[in-house]
Amino acid sequence: MHPPQWLQSFTALAHTGSFTRAAESLGLTQAAVSQHVRQLEDRLGPLLIRRPRAIELTPAGAALLRYCGEIEEADRRLAARLADEDACCGDVGLITPGSLGLFIYPLLLEFQLAHPGLAIRHKFAPDRETLEQVLDKRYDLGIVALKPDDPRLAASRFAEEALELVVPAGAPVNSWADLQVLGFIDHPEGHAMATRLLSRVFPGNPGIASVPSRGFSNQVGLFLEPVARGLGFTVIPTHARRAFARPDAIRVIDTATPVVDTLWLIHRAEWPLPARARRVADHLREHISERTIR
Incomplete structure (x- = not known):
């Protein structure tokens, strides 16, 4: 793993074409940028062809620049996931009893059609497997017939059946x-x-x-x-x-x-549900409440 500051210096240099401009954009000295690039070249071989008025990337330098772009994109995806700002994009996992699953699966499909950025994974399972899968973080949400007493799980009334x-x-x-x-x-x-x-x-x-x-x-x-x-x-x-x-x-x-029977909606108690999972749960609650269960 290369130090992030070395990669930042190399990326700035590749984009600006100048050690001076790269240093200015990063708030570093030109000597610091030059040192970071030399340290990368000590590890990876020649990355630049230095000319009087410009620089040119070697094949290794071009490959490193693509690698830096992939890291930046991964950082952006991670930040977006942690920020959880978009309730209409991303993966939501739901695991339910088969009987309820038959009933709500068309509702899930309708919701996904209205929000094509979502990917909803739905599995039928008995209570024991549902508890295990939610605790193991394989699914965001689960629905069970018996309220769990595990302090790692939050449970709220979902419906009656x-x-x-x-x-x-x-x-x-x-x-x-x-x-x-x-x-x-x-x-x-x-x-x-x-x-x-x-x-x-x-x-x-x-x-x-x-x-x-x-x-x-x-x-x-x-x-x-x-x-x-x-x-x-x-x-x-x-x-x-x-x-x-x-x-x-x-x-x-x-x-x-x-x-x-009372059906219980469960999720891990130690951290908040992602916004997209909350939205799916709210959608299901709304449609379940519109129907008389008994």
Whole structure:
């Protein structure tokens, strides 16, 4: 690594073509500029051809000048990133549960179309992975169902999300026996969600294990496809159901005692969020609040 002052002297000399003018522009003596250039040449070989009224860069000198320009550009990019003045440019990483992710992904795309300087990275992940990725600084923002108690994370309420009992559009469901006839479409959190909701809808039921299994998928966008085809019922979060492309093929059973989870927006607590990440979060909050979650 060459001392920055040596490089500044060389750049000024290359641009002004004169040791005198270079020294004046930097507030240095001509001897100091000359010494900096000689020290660079001791390391890199001849950089200049000195003529009575001008200087000419050697190939090595031209390469060094390009290198100095790259350093200046990198310094400008770093300063802009640290200043965080532009809320509409740069990278924003967001990691969310799959159900919510299906719902907000079109909102993210619309926002990016309106702000083409942004690059939004979005990943679906369970709570544990979300916490790890935000703590590891791989993502600016995360959304989780359980409020973290790690002091390195700041958490604020983001939205509420209910669990829903979803059945084929034409299926009559009035009792536990009706669910047993339909059968259960499982997913990675299916049994836990079904147990939480169905214990309220059908108190005293013998448990989801007593319902025949009719299928399983680990792709949140596919959970409702077998339900829509009449193969069974499932229990999923509201946002996953709202994102389904064929709402007429399914039906949500009204429940008098809903199960509603709070979703938490998290980020590292030790430093402020970049302006661009704050703007994405505000945009999502605004659109989420416009809709009734329950």
